[in-house]
Amino acid sequence: MLLVLLLASALAIVRARNLFAVVVLSGIYSFIMATQLTVLDAVDVAMTEASVGAGISTVLLLGTLYLTGSEEAAPGHRPILPLLVALATAGILIYGTLGIPVFGDPSGAIHQHVAPRYLQEAVEATGIPxxxxxxxxxxxxxxxxxxxxxxxxxxxxxxxxxxxxxxxxxxxxxxxxxxxxxxxxxxxxxxxxxxxxxxxxxxxxxxxxxxxxxxxxxxxxxxxxxxxxxxxxxxxxxxxxxxxxxxxxxxxxxxxxxxxxxxxxxxxxxxxxxxxxxxxxxxxxxxxxxxxxxxxxxxxxxxxxxxxxxxxxxxxxxxxxx
Amino acid sequence: MTFTAHFNYWVAMALLTVGLYIVIARGNLVKKLVGLSIFQTSVYLLYISAGKIIGGTAPIIAEGLRVYSNPLPHVLILTAIVVGVATLALGLALVVRIKEAYGTIEEDEIHSQDEEP
Known part of the structure; x- marks a missing residue:
């Protein structure tokens, strides 16, 4: 559900022509992303994303808009070619995801290499939970x-x-x-x-x-x-x-x-x-x-x-x- | 294979596509940078999704918990986010200077000004 919201806010960013709206939407997008990252157990990352993406980035973008003006000009050419390029990239990448392990599978390659060692040894070696x-x-x-x-x-x-x-x-x-x-x-x-x-x-x-x-x-x-x-x-x-x-x-x-x-x-x-x-x-x-x-x-x-x-x-x- | 097996990855790819489309199709430099940061966040989602284990919990060792999600992607992405905002700021600073030099931040207008002698 959160993922659908993420996608919806990203599409809203594409459609919005007022840059002020774009900046506010990107702040919302960052907050949804932070929530989604919490759901995926990445609490440290979520905290960073919430403070950086929704906080600092928004302030910086607003500061830039103050200096550069907040209306986007209408596109001069048809967006068909960029759309094709983007969709082709998406197709290749989605084809690529079929080869990676199923989401949440503990036997995936990523969980076999150094991660178990970190999880087992870190507390004894460094005393940091x-x-x-x-x-x-x-x-x-x-x-x-x-x-x-x-x-x-x-x-x-x-x-x-x-x-x-x-x-x-x-x-x-x-x-x-x-x-x-x-x-x-x-x-x-x-x-x-x-x-x-x-x-x-x-x-x-x-x-x-x-x-x-x-x-x-x-x-x-x-x-x-x-x-x-x-x-x-x-x-x-x-x-x-x-x-x-x-x-x-x-x-x-x-x-x-x-x-x-x-x-x-x-x-x-x-x-x-x-x-x-x-x-x-x-x-x-x-x-x-x-x-x-x-x-x-x-x-x-x-x-x-x-x-x-x-x-x-x-x-x-x-x-x-x- | 069920629908949920790769859904997270597909959303990450869709976000990446949206970001890529904005970067290519839009002429406004601020909009391009917002697109670039959407592109970037899709990579965060991809990495963190790969590190998740169903039934696992956040990688902070505590008694009574056995399954933890993979901490390594968290480390990589955490630093990537802060580096990302620093580079975003650098891009925005360039945009501000371009605005001061050309009086516009639309790509087409900048090109047409460059072609005039």
Whole structure:
């Protein structure tokens, strides 16, 4: 049923010509996707999808629409050829799915290789009941380091393309002013923001035992500050978290992650080997995972904020009101 | 073979097709990026569906539970989502710069401007 809803919202996105509607629909689509992922047991992924897809992406797309205008032009040519190409691809792919194991079958190839080992050994080796966190930060630490670096690079790219909006103080009102005149919004925001930030910390530090971890916590942390900026204005938010600090955070997280790896080398282990970080191997794992997750959280929060500042601090050009 | 055996995968393929169609057929750059992210989420669904075991539960080890879904796709997709939004932001930043340089984000109009000397 959820899958049908997913498909319906995707088709609605195709049909909608007003880009504002497209953005709202894609937020709905992300929420349905997150629910579906929960049904499929992927609670960590669902949490990420809900905060990233429905939260941050929507804010970014709306920020872009503000700068570029929200109406899509009518297509100039007939969509028959693209339709044929897409349908042919679909046909080939659906033919391909007939060869893969039946949904939910425990004897499928994917469940035979390393997954049973992770599930059996992870708790003893790392002391972390959430296997997703254990695999993410410990078994596959290299992957995660690479992905954190990709996020870092994308953040740097956005900063280079748009600037991080340090000159926003010149502007007294406008989008920098936020929505302070609305009393209800202001009060509700003041009530909610501390809990949002606290929840981020909970997700960060409880990520070993329940769903959560550095990626989710970083996004929620940034979302709290973005919420503040939307209600109280960019100027105040940048006083709270200056762009300079954000720039430092972006780099600091990756540095923390890489240094944890290097520390393993110095103590006589391999790169990203946590067993040597403490006299007790399980404690060492805990310590390593903790700092690695902290690094991930810092970089993700920094990059998300940097991206938001870059979009929000951009001035709308006079010719773009069409 | 029953209908439900591959239904999740088929929906993933259908979403992928929808995303692909938007990317090819639509000229508006923001719409294209939304299509690209639909394409991306279809891959999430594909991976997570493959990791599900019927009767299993979320891979957080606890007493009294024996069957867990496969944690590996979760790890891969979790990081992919965050990387996805970072690259989406990069794409949107490019769109904003294109708008500033050309005054439009419709592909056809950008091409016709490029052809003028």
């Amino acid at each position: 959430n296997v997703v966190t254990a695999v993410l930060a410990s078994y596959r630490g290299y992957d995660t380091l690479g992905e954190t670096t990709v996020i870092f690079t994308a953040g740097i790219g956005v900063i280079l393309l748009l600037g991080i909006g340090r000159r926003v103080r010149e502007r007294a009102q406008g989008p920098g002013g936020g929505m302070q005149e609305y009393l209800v919004l202001r009060v509700i925001a003041k009530l909610l923001i501390p809990f949002a930030l606290l929840f981020a910390l909970y997700v960060q530090f409880h990520g070993d035992f329940g769903p959560g971890g550095g990626f989710q916590a970083g996004v929620i942390l940034a979302a709290g500050v973005i919420f503040y900026a939307v209600i109280f204005g960019l100027t105040k938010a940048q006083k709270l978290v200056p762009p300079r600090l954000v720039e430092i955070l972006v780099a600091l997280g990756v540095a923390v992650y890489a240094l944890v790896g290097a520390l393993g080398l110095m103590l006589g282990g391999n790169y990203l080997d946590y067993f040597v970080l403490d006299h007790d191997p399980v404690h060492g794992q805990h310590r390593g995972v903790f700092w690695v997750e902290a690094g991930v959280c810092i970089t993700v929060a920094g990059v998300m904020l940097a991206i938001f500042y870059a979009f929000a601090g951009r001035r709308r050009r006079p010719d773009s009101r069409s």
